[in-house]
Amino acid sequence: MKRLGALCLLFALAGCGEREAHAPEAVPALAEPVDVVFGEDGRPLPEVLAESQVVHRGNGEEPQTLDPHLAEGVPSSNILRDLFEGLTTTAPDGRIVPGAARHWDISRDGLTYTFFLDPDGRWSNGEPVTADDFVWSWRRAVDPATGASYSRMLSPIVNAEAILAGESPPEALGVEALNDMTFQVELKDPTPYFLGLLTHPTSYPVHRPTVEQHGDSHVRPGNLVSNGAFMLDDWRVRSSIELVRNPHYRDADDVLVERVVFYPFEDENTEFNRFRAGDLHWTYQVPNNQFQWLRKNMPQALMVAPWFGTYFFSFNLTREPFEDNLALRQALNLAVDREILTEQVSRFGEIPTFNLVPPGLPEYESPETPWAGMTQEEREAEAKRLYREAGYSEQRPLEVELRYNTSENHRKIAVAVAAMWKQVLGVRTRLINEEFRVFLQNRAQRRVTEVFRSGWIGDYQDAFTFLELFHSEHGRNDAGYDSERYDRLLQRIAAERIPASRRNLMAEAERMILADQVILPVYNYVTKRLIDPRLKGWEENVMDHHLTRHMFLVKAKSAIEASEEADGGE
Template sequence: MKSKKLLILLSLLLVVSVFVSACSSGEEPTTPEPEEPTTGEEQTGEKILRTNNSSEPGSLDPALAQGTHESWILNNLFEGLMKHDSTGQIVPGMAKEYTLSEDDLTYTFTLKDDIKWSNGDPVTAQDFEFAWKRALDPELAADYAYQLYYIKGAEAYNSGEGTVDDVAVKALDDKTLEVTLESPTAYFLDLCAFYTYYPVNKAVAEANPDWAKDPSTYVSNGPFTLESWEHNAKIKLAKNENYYDKDNIKLDGIDFDIIEDENTAWQKYEGGEYDILVTLPQAVVAQLKAENNPELQIGADVGTYYFNLNNEKKPFNNKKVRQALVYALDRQTIVDKIAQGGQIPATGIVPPGLLDENGEDYRATTGDFIGYDLEKAKTLLAEGLAEEGMTVEDFNAQGFVLLYNTSEAHKKIAQAAQEMWRTNLGIEIGLENVEFQVKLDREKAGDYDISRAGWIGDYSDPMTMLDLFYTDGPFNDAGYSNPEYDRLIDIAKSTADQKIRFDAMREAEAILMEDVPIVPVYFYTQPYAVKPYVTGVYKIPIQYPTITYADINK
């Protein structure tokens, strides 16, 4: 067993060495000199922050967005009733204040007086009512509509079993919004800062259903406006002069390139073309860490990197086969030798950084569910394949493939998993890379065997990870279904008793990690680089770095 682990380690080291050689045309990554790059301010006379978004957004309509490749931009274009401050706390956004009824079910929000859309229209409570009901409209088919199910009548309307009039969100007047929930929800205010809860200009959207597809018709209520969108190339934002807090917005605009290749993006940052870069090549992260380079920031992230297993495809429908893949993966080697960004080997689905009912870290108090156990993995694979009437040779003859979106980081981790499964279990898994949106579409269609996935929390509660795997959930791409798991999730969502709620979530996670419809790999961190002349950037665990209040000082 030791010799096999050594073989894996040598293979992984070879992968890393090749990657380091390739990341800058055969030379070691170098530290950029802070005084040489030409800033956005020097190029245009304005303060334009330049960066890369890494993937083309599927939509910049808040109701239709479904990932960080969209939310990083949307968080600069829109603002909800609530928002996060620099410490991650929930504070009023478009709302001036709110009250909560004694039964913890009805929120009444009062909007600020001086809030406007980018076209000059006032932001009203009717805009919020319209936006939330629009996101729930079954005809819109919004993947994130389920995040509104906390509102009374929302799920019934979205599933076709109720009407829009049953949805308990109502504008009492232009400045007052009343919302009644199905059950007390401890994190509802967090949800009010999430992009699915952003308002939409009712008059604009009713007049033009395609308003979000063209910058000339795009209307937003946040710190910036959508100036231009050259698909698969560049998105430009401009400061919104109608934003109520515009005096604290120092930038005149933000330019996002759309480049999937991490090495190309790093070269542009290194050459002074970007002021901040979020997705860094792993070898570069390792180099900057070794140098103690002050431009490198290791941001906290509430998220988990994992592989989906298609639970509806033989032999991944067999729990023992899935468990074998889980226990044959050496996560510590992956984070130490491949990821290299301070990530933590995943021992469950809920990452660190979320508090339990006693104010302690949920992951620490709940404990570990999975690990690396090679002998157990071999036994489970043999038993699982036998139950399916298969041998390892039969498995290999199927030509199963691990699907991942284009990225050097994802490629290296996929190669590591491929090698571990081959060496440890004797099974052959091919690799296929596609564009991010293509990967998402294929997962939704069930057109994959194994796929790379990751989830960053939408709000600060373990439920943000656990409800992913509810039967027929919109992001349950593994196709997992367990009635007892669903029952426990329902309990956790229907009570204000925090002990009952957390006990139900712990029990649900234990079931999930026994069934392992997915292969957890590691808990995220988010390494990113910021030029020394850029100030005002901050990172909260459930979002990409906040650049809204950045400044360029040179």
């Protein structure tokens, strides 16, 4: 308790010791929804539907682009899943289901996938979606000239790695249009997660004539042609992005929402207040310090669920002070008390971790790190020893920059980590917050970064989605980790056909990342947001994929009662 009190003094601003007195006193009266009644066709009856089917969603940071091959980050993906559709897509519960492809065949050796496109598939301009569209789009995604950050996701395809390395032309990619409606893919090795990978924006088709005509501006309103349930209507930078229902979408008759508006809120408190005012049906997240108040006063709206992701900090391994200084990286890792961070700062049930890959995968278990079994006091004693070994002391303290993207929750974590480093080791930390686009650019360039906030949400339910991040040529390897041994290990994992051997190789790869202290893991994510009870069709799923086309708004009971009174009903 003494130690906790001292830490609270150091980082009170980070949330430790923040009282619920800061929480709003007035409890918003959330409208109680009517009971949903479905007809024989599986659709909700018209009398229960709200008159206005416009959904307002908070969505974190402003997206850099709506080009599915160039976009980065969860906020962009949320919008792109409404605008575009890959060969596969996700059901409300997260299951992989047919998307632009109605069905598919997989060869016995697992190397050939043949996708049969839905003949009703249409672009938002009414043109049919064809196999040639996927051929051209996937070649574009792996073309080094495109600069797609996640292009390596398509590396299981024949010749993809040679194309990414500039050794073969994009036309050599192992994809082919057998006819207008049949798209075939050849893989170099069996890839058990391949169908899940196809829900990622990197695999989405883009409309070739539009891209060639408009270039970079093909993503602007009036230009963007997409094949998803919605199409772009308006984009007001730092204000809102509005999508309207795509009348040409293959299942347009089953899409009840007419319009969805995404709002970029970097400040969680602003978003929270907008929800309380009734301006939002959905928040991207909530302020960490309001958890107890929300659980008590708005339990019907608060949704907390496991999420397939890890929150961590990365070290820039390409420049001082962390280049060739493993002891220093280890010291900073061990000085962080994850229990205090999750219990006193994040406070939403996040799981403290020393690993990269989150738990819960049926076919994988992360290796245990040597310091996971230590007490925090033992870790801190070892941190001090390693700090001295790295060449630092109270007389010669480390001075370091810790960078994070603008967010109150991120700021609190950063302040708390800096306080721990100061108390345990005497480190002097300068905190730098940056707008999301600038933050991503600085991370990728590695010229000014030292320690920076990171995190990863799995693109598919397999440990490889985390491990491949640190391939020397991966577009999001912002730490600059460059190990021939590790790259070879990833190649062996991709080629391994025996599940048990593949699991062992992946555990070895994760053990190597942790031993080299490329990252400082903090906790496994949970999703935490507020959902208006009148918004139906939203379901928890570990991937946190929630497509607006599955949703609809229902009337409030009070509205029904008022209508009955006006009509003279009982």
